[in-house]
Amino acid sequence: MDKNYDIIIVGGGITGAALLYTLSNYTNTDRILLIEKYDALAKLNSNSINNSQTLHFGDIETNYTYEKAKETKATAERVLNYANMLPKNKRKGILESCQKMVLGVGEEEIEALEKIYSSKIKELFPGLKAIGKKEISTAEPNITYKRDPKEKIFALLSDKGYMVDYGKLTLSYVENSFGKGKAHTHILFDTTVKKVKKSQDGYTVFTDKHTFNSRFVIFASGTYSLFFAKSMGYDKNLSILSVGGNFYTSKRVLNGKVYRVQKGGIPFAAIHGDPDITNPAITRFGPTVTLPIQLERRHNGTSLDYIRTFDFDAPTISSLFKILLNKDIRRIIRKNMLYSVPGIGQYQFLKNEASVIVPSLRYSNLTFAGNIGGIRPQIIDENKRALSLGASKIKGDSIIFNVTPSPGATSALSSALEDALYVSKSIGLKFNKEKYESALGPI
Numbered sequence: 201m202d203k204n205y206d207i208i209i210v211g212g213g214i215t216g217a218a219l220l221y222t223l224s225n226y227t228n229t230d231r232i233l234l235i236e237k238y239d240a241l242a243k244l245n246s247n248s249i250n251n252s253q254t255l256h257f258g259d260i261e262t263n264y265t266y267e268k269a270k271e272t273k274a275t276a277e278r279v280l281n282y283a284n285m286l287p288k289n290k291r292k293g294i295l296e297s298c299q300k301m302v303l304g305v306g307e308e309e310i311e312a313l314e315k316i317y318s319s320k321i322k323e324l325f326p327g328l329k330a331i332g333k334k335e336i337s338t339a340e341p342n343i344t345y346k347r348d349p350k351e352k353i354f355a356l357l358s359d360k361g362y363m364v365d366y367g368k369l370t371l372s373y374v375e376n377s378f379g380k381g382k383a384h385t386h387i388l389f390d391t392t393v394k395k396v397k398k399s400q401d402g403y404t405v406f407t408d409k410h411t412f413n414s415r416f417v418i419f420a421s422g423t424y425s426l427f428f429a430k431s432m433g434y435d436k437n438l439s440i441l442s443v444g445g446n447f448y449t450s451k452r453v454l455n456g457k458v459y460r461v462q463k464g465g466i467p468f469a470a471i472h473g474d475p476d477i478t479n480p481a482i483t484r485f486g487p488t489v490t491l492p493i494q495l496e497r498r499h500n501g502t503s504l505d506y507i508r509t510f511d512f513d514a515p516t517i518s519s520l521f522k523i524l525l526n527k528d529i530r531r532i533i534r535k536n537m538l539y540s541v542p543g544i545g546q547y548q549f550l551k552n553e554a555s556v557i558v559p560s561l562r563y564s565n566l567t568f569a570g571n572i573g574g575i576r577p578q579i580i581d582e583n584k585r586a587l588s589l590g591a592s593k594i595k596g597d598s599i600i601f602n603v604t605p606s607p608g609a610t611s612a613l614s615s616a617l618e619d620a621l622y623v624s625k626s627i628g629l630k631f632n633k634e635k636y637e638s639a640l641g642p643i
């Protein structure tokens with residue numbers, strides 16, 4: 201272990217791992233240290249049990265703008281390019297193709313899907329196919345089985361369906377960061393970064409065990425990135441809404457992913473049905489929306505840090521008030537809050553969500569999986585008095601803070617590229633653009 205590094209990465213989820221991979225393979229430094237507070241990689245939101253395991257492309261995410269869909273497509277393609285470089289036996293269990301559609305139920309949702317299908321999105325995704333009841337029944341028989349024949353349904357079927365074990369992808373990025381010429385690249389587990397202080401030529405990083413010096417520091421600390429940013433005086437105009445998500449499971453009733461129509465401007469997906477890459481015998485329905493006062497799910501010791509990050513000042517409260525004036529957000533929160541209540545919650549979830557996708561499901565077919573599901577750190581932008589759609593990156597003097605709500609696992613590799621270019625410019629590293637582009641696609 202060294203004392204001085206070019207770059208210290210704080211956090212061993214998928215964001216930190218993708219960064220380590222990118223810096224290690226495509227820049228000319230090997231002086232990189234990744235510090236993780238738990239005893240292994242991807243213990244929190246990047247773990248497969250805590251997210252929906254979707255490689256997001258932007259084709260069936262009806263709440264995305266065209267620009268967001270275009271950007272998401274490019275980031276997903278980068279992940280595919282990475283996976284395609286892996287030998288077949290290594291890729292298995294990390295990323296697998298699966299059927300994927302967005303289902304519209306009733307006239308309003310069908311109209312929304314038809315509008316999307318006739319928009320520029322179709323040019324971006326020429327493989328997207330509009331399908332009616334008959335084709336839906338062939339692709340997903342349980343969507344039409346026992347459905348009221350009078351109920352109208354319509355779907356957009358994607359040719360870009362993939363499920364990903366983001367925990368394993370995290371491990372794969374790290375595994376491919378070492379090798380020849382990496383004598384000074386290290387990972388430190390069971391070590392918590394407590395404080396980072398500006399020094400003459402970079403930063404001093406204080407952990408609960410050691411102290412290090414680094415020319416550049418990158419926070420890839422998930423929900424904790426904004427906590428550190430604020431404690432260092434950055435972005436006082438941002439706050440965080442911890443949006444938790446729970447799942448219900450049933451025996452496998454769907455062939456692939458079935459998303460639902462979500463209104464534009466809502467930063468999280470509507471409840472959907474997904475296969476589980478780690479357990480082909482089940483279907484997962486979720487994630488619900490909960491608002492835990494925590495930065496880490498099921499970890500009350502993080503509540504105080506959440507309160508500090510949230511910052512109960514006048515701009516935050518007035519932003520939250522304005523966000524809650526949106527009746528769609530209010531309706532989602534009201535409905536979802538019930539879903540974690542034992543008994544009644546399961547009935548409501550079945551009635552409002554799961555049976556809309558699979559009408560033959562019964563109460564006894566569902567199990568509440570209360571021990572899975574992570575936190576999406578949704579950013580409250582106090583200047584706009586609104587929730588931001590997607591990730592937030594705060595860049596400072598030789599420092600970056602990555603705040604990563606969904607689809608943060610999909611976009612980790614692209615986020616790492618942006619960071620690597622910024623770091624290279626800031627501290628004079630060489631970034632090998634040619635090598636990067638030939639491996640992962642155009643920059």
Ligand SMILES: Cc1cc2nc3c(=O)[nH]c(=O)nc-3n(C[C@H](O)[C@H](O)[C@H](O)COP(=O)(O)OP(=O)(O)OC[C@H]3O[C@@H](n4cnc5c(N)ncnc54)[C@H](O)[C@@H]3O)c2cc1C
Nearest residue numbers: 211213214215237246251252254393422445574608609610
């Ligand atoms: C319910 C749900 C569904 C989702 N579905 C999808 C999906 O289908 N597709 C998708 O692309 N994204 C999805 N996401 C989002 C995705 O899971 C996250 O964006 C992504 O995992 C974030 O990765 P990360 O590495 O930034 O954060 P994390 O995985 O949270 O990792 C942060 C790491 O930093 C460490 N850390 C924090 N503080 C310190 C410290 N002081 N010192 C040392 N280490 C520290 C933590 O221990 C942790 O290991 C979903 C999220 C949720 C909650």
